[in-house]
Amino acid sequence: MTDVKSTNNPLFLREEELRQAIELLFFAYRDFTAGADQVLKDYDFGRAHHRVIHFVGRNEGMTVSELLDILKITKQSLNRVLSNLIKRGFVEQRQGEEDRRQRCLFLTEEGRKLEQKVSRVQRELVANAFREAGGDAVAGYRKVLTGLIDEEQRDRVMRRVTKP
Template sequence: MADVKTGVNPLFLREEELRQGMELLFYAYRDFTAEPDAILGKIGLGRAHHRVIYFIGRNPAITVTELLSILRITKQSLSRVLSELVRSGFVTQRPGVRDRRQRLLELTEKGVDLERQLSESQRQRIAKAYRKAGAVAVEGFREVMLGIIDDEDRPKFTAKLDRAALKR
């Protein structure tokens, strides 16, 4: 039954539909990470390494502080993962230009190659789902995901879409 004022059907807010949404997120994450996990496992790395590689690749010259803010992990956890990635030749760090205490992180060629390998199956999976669902569903999905993430992170995505639209 639709709400007379809004025309919205609240049946999707029932407990079963909410639980199904939660389960779909769990299953999607499991399947979304399976192939990259297998690649990482062969070289002795894990999901934490993948997240660090991904966000450094998306944000060249990102500072450690900015990366900590995105990942919301402890400095100790990031330090361990970052040390392994630097030692393995996937990431470089250099001092900041204005503040020499800052560490700017970038992927090496080896890191760029690994990021591409890890992301390829994920890009294909998302592209296939987007094509199948269509533009209206993709926008609905985007709205749902924006609704799930914390308020402070939402502007990051609207700003990225605004910049992408300007490039077209």
């Protein structure tokens, strides 16, 4: 890798700058998930439960197949977490209206409360960081995160993320 000074030129990053960025991602993720983990711990849930609750909450009525596509996990892994959430009354599963073979997912009232409780901590953290960074930095952050998404998945992910 070329060792060129990168003063404000993101096209020429040194190895050390890339390592620092990766390390910052690790620390940011640790702190981003810490508050949510604490809330989830009270329910004896983990991050997999959080991801299911988040995406079902953002996409009410989504199918199990769509959720599998988003999470990129095995059916067995999803089934373990989803069964737990259904059994405990946070998610409900209904037959598809058009295709009765489909299993459509919805948060229950308890599920919505939990999703709000968990995401509130993260929304506040992100909002504070965005306020500190300013508008240009927020736009740059979104570009960087978008660039980290697999190129073949990027358009589909962005359509999902930016839907009203």
